[in-house]
Amino acid sequence: MAQQLGKEDDLLYPHFIITDDAAAAHVGTKKLFPNTQMQLCIWHICTNVLKAVNERWIGEKEQQNLPFDDWHALSKKPASDAHPRGKQVTQKDFLRSWKLVMYAKTTEDLRARWRDFRT
Numbered sequence: 001m002a003q004q005l006g007k008e009d010d011l012l013y014p015h016f017i018i019t020d021d022a023a024a025a026h027v028g029t030k031k032l033f034p035n036t037q038m039q040l041c042i043w044h045i046c047t048n049v050l051k052a053v054n055e056r057w058i059g060e061k062e063q064q065n066l067p068f069d070d071w072h073a074l075s076k077k078p079a080s081d082a083h084p085r086g087k088q089v090t091q092k093d094f095l096r097s098w099k100l101v102m103y104a105k106t107t108e109d110l111r112a113r114w115r116d117f118r119t
Contacts, residue, residue, distance in 0.1 A: 017036055017037075017038055053091050057091055059089060101117050
């Protein structure tokens with residue numbers, strides 16, 4: 001029905017929709033806007049990364065758990081584009097490296113940062 005209304009009224013459809021990756025959002029978006037790209041919300045990505053670091057960190061922890069309001073520190077662009085060399089030894093080192101991956105400006109930069117992140 002919405003598709004038919006859009007055709008009749010010459011409405012513009014969104015090019016992309018930002019979501020929290022809920023299944024219902026996928027189903028509804030694909031049904032109503034089949035040509036719309038779905039992208040994940042950076043807030044949800046950051047909170048999930050923090051949650052995973054808190055739950056799965058094996059090494060020494062800087063504190064019991066990193067607070068979830070630290071997500072906004074994650075969502076800010078890194079101060080430097082330099083990747084910390086050497087093994088990530090703390091939770092904060094890991095998160096700093098993650099930010100560099102998340103804020104890569106080009107595909108080549110993303111690949112290089114992802115490679116550094118994984119080593």
